[in-house]
Amino acid sequence: MIDVHIHAVPPNLPGVGPLVPLLRCSGEVVAAELRREMQTAGVTQVFAMGAWNAGEDDPLGINRTLEIAPFVPGLRPIGIMDPVRTDAEHFRRVEQLLARGRVVALKGYLGYLHYEPAHANYRRYYELAARYRVPVMFHTGDTYSPQAKLKFAHPLGVDEVAVDHPNCQFVLCHLGNPWMIDAAEVIYKNLNVWADLSGLLVGDDGYFVSDEGRETIHELVQAVQQAIRYSERPNRFLYGTDWPLVPMAAYREFIRQAVPAAHHEQVFAENARLLFRLF
Numbered sequence: 001m002i003d004v005h006i007h008a009v010p011p012n013l014p015g016v017g018p019l020v021p022l023l024r025c026s027g028e029v030v031a032a033e034l035r036r037e038m039q040t041a042g043v044t045q046v047f048a049m050g051a052w053n054a055g056e057d058d059p060l061g062i063n064r065t066l067e068i069a070p071f072v073p074g075l076r077p078i079g080i081m082d083p084v085r086t087d088a089e090h091f092r093r094v095e096q097l098l099a100r101g102r103v104v105a106l107k108g109y110l111g112y113l114h115y116e117p118a119h120a121n122y123r124r125y126y127e128l129a130a131r132y133r134v135p136v137m138f139h140t141g142d143t144y145s146p147q148a149k150l151k152f153a154h155p156l157g158v159d160e161v162a163v164d165h166p167n168c169q170f171v172l173c174h175l176g177n178p179w180m181i182d183a184a185e186v187i188y189k190n191l192n193v194w195a196d197l198s199g200l201l202v203g204d205d206g207y208f209v210s211d212e213g214r215e216t217i218h219e220l221v222q223a224v225q226q227a228i229r230y231s232e233r234p235n236r237f238l239y240g241t242d243w244p245l246v247p248m249a250a251y252r253e254f255i256r257q258a259v260p261a262a263h264h265e266q267v268f269a270e271n272a273r274l275l276f277r278l279f
């Protein structure tokens, strides 16, 4: 089982805290907790989001994740695109990391950063992603920050760049929640658009079995099923959790309900293997 969307370090975004107190802890503590969660849920590979604006020596914000990685078999970093940066030296460093295979994907924080996907400052990243054959993942949908602007985080913005960059693969994180049907339309229409199912709800084990949690899960199961059906592309959906915002095992059970059994193999592993070229 492959989880394509977790956090092992705070994302360092405007108006967003560490997500959960655990991410403030030392790398050793995070690694131990992550290993235990993976084991409990039967997850063998996890891809972790880096931090935005991590400094000159860390152009994709992955250094802290790389420090934790040796202690968590299967952990690999996702580099964060910074649309504020436009200088050649920055992109030279980014390209070096991509050429060395240091990251499995690039990630853009739509909404949190006030840049639309079609903004010129993202273009160079798409070209590099296509050249080094890594997907570009975008936060889409509701944001965790009052400073974010939702219009930048709508999945429709990704349609434009999917058309203009046909050699680049794009992932709509969180299936654009709550705009799931809009996300499904973008997937239906574009062969190079995928979605991850992470972070559709947030809470601990207690929340998942509470009345409110169960009602929310019931509604989300319907919505995800509808989106998969509408898109006509179950081969474009990826399992992800957004851990540590949710417990891995409880979230896995939720996604098992939301994805038709015939597509479990694809969504929990196969689709990710193809997109991230894990063969």
Ligand SMILES: [Zn+2]
Pocket: 005, 006, 007, 049, 199, 242
């Ligand atoms: Zn996330």
